[in-house]
Amino acid sequence: MVTRKLPFKKFIIMLSLTTLSTYAFAETQDEIEARIRALNAELYDLRQQLQQVQQAENPEETVLGLPFEPLPEEAAREDLSDRRALEQASSRNPFSITTHRTNYLFPVSYNANQNRAKFINISDDSEVDSMELKFQFSAKVNLAEQVFGDYGDVFFGYTQRSWWQAYNTDASSPFRETNYEPEIFIDFDTAWGILGWVNTRNRVSLNHQSNGRSAPLSRSWNRVYLESTFQHGDWAFTVAPHWRVPESDHDDDNPDIERYMGYGDIRLSKRLNNNHEVSGLLRGNPSAGNLGTQIDYSWPAFNSLRAHVQYYYGYGESMVDYDHRVHRLSLGFSLNPLFSATGLNR
Numbered sequence: 001m002v003t004r005k006l007p008f009k010k011f012i013i014m015l016s017l018t019t020l021s022t023y024a025f026a027e028t029q030d031e032i033e034a035r036i037r038a039l040n041a042e043l044y045d046l047r048q049q050l051q052q053v054q055q056a057e058n059p060e061e062t063v064l065g066l067p068f069e070p071l072p073e074e075a076a077r078e079d080l081s082d083r084r085a086l087e088q089a090s091s092r093n094p095f096s097i098t099t100h101r102t103n104y105l106f107p108v109s110y111n112a113n114q115n116r117a118k119f120i121n122i123s124d125d126s127e128v129d130s131m132e133l134k135f136q137f138s139a140k141v142n143l144a145e146q147v148f149g150d151y152g153d154v155f156f157g158y159t160q161r162s163w164w165q166a167y168n169t170d171a172s173s174p175f176r177e178t179n180y181e182p183e184i185f186i187d188f189d190t191a192w193g194i195l196g197w198v199n200t201r202n203r204v205s206l207n208h209q210s211n212g213r214s215a216p217l218s219r220s221w222n223r224v225y226l227e228s229t230f231q232h233g234d235w236a237f238t239v240a241p242h243w244r245v246p247e248s249d250h251d252d253d254n255p256d257i258e259r260y261m262g263y264g265d266i267r268l269s270k271r272l273n274n275n276h277e278v279s280g281l282l283r284g285n286p287s288a289g290n291l292g293t294q295i296d297y298s299w300p301a302f303n304s305l306r307a308h309v310q311y312y313y314g315y316g317e318s319m320v321d322y323d324h325r326v327h328r329l330s331l332g333f334s335l336n337p338l339f340s341a342t343g344l345n346r
Contacts, residue, residue, distance in 0.1 A: 106332035219319035
């Protein structure tokens with residue numbers, strides 16, 4: 001096993017030196033960065049081919065976990081490089097948008113503790129169904145690049161999350177709740193490391209969230225949040241504290257929202273074998289005893305779709321239910337993986 005890897009490593013080094021010497025006199029920074037990305041992609045493909053050959057020739061070594069895997073810090077930097085390449089390509093196309101947060105569709109979403117009192121304001125013809133259809137659409141577009149020297153890319157993002165009483169025909173299948181979340185944010189991809197973890201992104205965002213309803217169901221708030229993501233190989237940790245922009249008492253539809261939603265989100269994610277992913281989200285106000293937890297598990301299904309299971313328990317799942325404890329299990333599909341060029345957004 002070792003004797004095969006040494007010639008391969010020498011070949012890669014020679015190939016890299018030869019290619020780099022050809023492009024050593026590239027005229028612009030963009031040309032150099034583009035060549036580096038191409039070399040990284042070629043190196044990754046060669047490693048994948050080597051791994052496939054090793055698995056075919058020595059299947060018993062796969063069980064022992066011997067095939068090549070990049071070091072945790074190297075894997076995190078490769079993820080960052082892929083994301084930067086995609087965002088730069090998108091910025092060159094004025095009509096291009098990319099995914100922002102996870103896009104999903106859950107045809108089966110069962111909540112064992114629906115907010116029946118609030119549903120009376122939507123329909124008094126029928127009781128609220130425990131079974132709903134839940135979905136989220138999220139996209140972003142690049143507005144400017146490198147606004148602070150070599151750092152700071154500006155984006156506009158939009159996320160819409162809906163809870164639809166699709167199977168409640170007695171109540172004419174209304175949308176029970178929809179949350180609209182536009183935001184303008186700046187991403188700083190610093191890529192500095194500490195104790196084997198790589199800080200792959202820091203984000204500062206001006207965020208608005210509301211449900212677009214009139215009283216008594218109207219809910220809204222404006223926030224500024226700082227989101228930092230750290231990666232260590234197949235692990236990712238995201239912390240996102242926020243500060244609520246103050247509102248007058250007359251205009252505030254939910255003055256106690258921080259008592260339930262707290263002052264930020266924390267998420268821990270893990271990439272498993274065969275591109276399975278699991279993540280846990282925690283939010284809430286521990287001092288008030290009000291917490292919200294979410295667990296997501298997804299895996300490749302077919303084409304670009306991923307089978308997805310989501311479990312939410314506690315407060316803060318939606319704006320109208322920010323102060324109501326829900327107990328929800330959802331089954332369906334999602335599109336963009338967490339560990340992808342546009343992943344690891346809350």
